[in-house]
Amino acid sequence: MSPTQCAQFERMLEEQPDGPLAAEATAHMEGCTDCRMLWSDLEAIRTTAMEWGGQDVEPPEYLWIALRRQLEFEGLIRGSIREGSQRGWVSAWFGAAPRWALAGASISLLLIAAMLAGYQKNEPNTAALLPTRMSISAARPKLVAADLGKALDGDLKQVFDSLPEGNTVLTSSLRENLGIVDNLIAVCEKSVREQPDDPVARDYLYGAYEQKAVLLATAMDRSALEGQ
């Protein structure tokens, strides 16, 4: 299936995240395994989110505490959050962002986790890892709650070290752009710290994290390709 059609499919999802699939998108999905899996994952996320909302189930306490501690430590939220209002600060942090942006950010982080897990297992095909995203995220909440940035940086180093030595232009470009993205993330985090209620600043921070996910996916992809 052509990447162009897949890109069109993704755009249709972006434009109508909650609506029924257009006939054209449904037709494409029937013939495209990757897009079918993407849709299936999004459905799973959506269903799970609705279940959480509908049943009003509290998430595990340790997860909120760890996340809250980390975000307070990084200064991304203030420390004056009332006890028992965990859902409140989460919605305050993510609330103004479009739901799709949140889903996209989640997917990016899940994708990173899945790819890193796959890398550690030496699985060559990242596409094959897609179905495991949900289970990885559910099985390893502490990975997300812990300092994800540091974990990512450590694994990024491994990915970069596995890039082909012969193609110095590729390696140096990826390294250089990683530096650019890390710098963007730092600047955006500072901006969110200074203006925690500014939705645009938050949007840029999400975008910077997405860029890092894209960069990592590209590095993984090139690493696997060149290693053949």
Next chain:
Amino acid sequence: MKGRVGSVVCSRVAGTALIALFLATSANAQLRRFERHFTVQGKPVVTVQNATGRIQVRAWDKQEVLILGQRGSTNVEVDTEQAGNRIEIATRVISGNANPDALRADYDISVPAESELQVRSDSGNVTVDSVHGDMSFDTVAADLALQDVEGYLVVKSIGGSTICTRCSGRLDATSISGDVKLLQPTMDNVRVQTSSGNIFFDGSFMNRGIYVLKNYSGTIEVRFSSTDSFDVRATSLYGNVINQAPVVPDRHSMPAPRSGLAKSLFGTMNDGHAKVELSSFNGTIKISKRE
């Protein structure tokens, strides 16, 4: 006398060695050169995967795909395959221990004008001329130059630049540090995002067109003519917005900026037929009049 004979012998030996070297080099180059022909019908899909090297694609009026190529060394192999109207070309590295130049492959590809292209390259240059089919590009450091192309264009780059001259159709381009330049486009749907690169748009905004240009740093510059008709919304969170367009207050009630920090410009020029959204984190946005 003895010395003169010795000198003649030496000259002959040297000459012979030079000729042998030339012939060997020539034979080696010949060995690394290749040519493939594929007869196709209608709109073929051509896929090219080449990590390092130049890829040049041109449209021609034959129902045939012609691939002329040169391998940098015998450390790389070129695989080609035809399955109906799908042509796949891939450079395969046999031994990765060679120097970068030895791992490159250069391609000159001629395709029917309506061909669909899918190109993947890490470093080198990619140029496409006069092809009128959908195309996608996945590059890391490779620079991309498109000229007189038409279709739905998807560009994903990490650090490579993109220059699109007289392109038509739709464009969806993302990059981290690459510049994106659109010269004389006739496109009704343009979405460009680059983190630290510059974005330059110099062309007419088409009626009902949507133009979304975004970066983090760097400059976004769009040029308009006095007959252009568009709604503009330009927002830079920490940078500047420099405007030369004689806009009037927005007539179409576009949503107000969500940020209290940002420097913004909202307005309509002429009847506001096109929609132009420019946003930057700390870069400069310029809306300039075309000379």
